[in-house]
Amino acid sequence: MNIEDYREFCLSLGDDVDEKMPFTSFHRASSVLVFYVHGHMFSFFDCDDFSIITLKCQPDSIEELRANHDSIGKPHNMSDKHWIGVCPQTAPGNLLRELTRNSYEIVKAKYKS
Numbered sequence: 001m002n003i004e005d006y007r008e009f010c011l012s013l014g015d016d017v018d019e020k021m022p023f024t025s026f027h028r029a030s031s032v033l034v035f036y037v038h039g040h041m042f043s044f045f046d047c048d049d050f051s052i053i054t055l056k057c058q059p060d061s062i063e064e065l066r067a068n069h070d071s072i073g074k075p076h077n078m079s080d081k082h083w084i085g086v087c088p089q090t091a092p093g094n095l096l097r098e099l100t101r102n103s104y105e106i107v108k109a110k111y112k113s
Contacts, residue, residue, distance in 0.1 A: 001093050003050045009097060010035040010043055013104045035104075038111035042103040044076075045088075052076050052085040053096070055103040069095065 001009075011017055018036045023029035034044040045053045054075040057065070062084055065072045071091035075083035086096055 001088050001091075001096055003045075003047065003088075006045075006053070006088060006096070006100075007033070010100060010104075013037075013101060014108070016108070017104070037104055037108045040107050040111045042107040043100055046076075050088060053088055053100075054078055054083055054085055055099050056082060056106045057084045057099070057103065058106065065099075071095070072099075 007019070011019065014037065016037050018039075020034055020036065021030070021032065022034055023032050029046075031048040032044055032046050034041050036042065041056075043053060043055050052073075052075075054077070059081055062080070065084060069091070071087045073085045073087070074080050075085040084099070086099060088096060091099075
């Protein structure tokens, strides 16, 4: 999946999704785009290096996902107990959409107002 298609998918998940580039004052993270639901992040990636998307995941699913999918590995700069990293170039589109929707739902349920 390319970066624009992925961005559009994230925004289509709900009217409660926001996107921001919150790290512009940090040189090494200035191009990181983050998607939020209820003010909490559920997905992010570097626009200059679209090689890993970091997503929230249920801890009990992470090991199995990594074992069954070469495109799933460690997250970028987050705890690997609650987050996964997904390679958008090698992950099947349906898997990436499913994992992204799952991440959105986890965060939405936790921080529902």
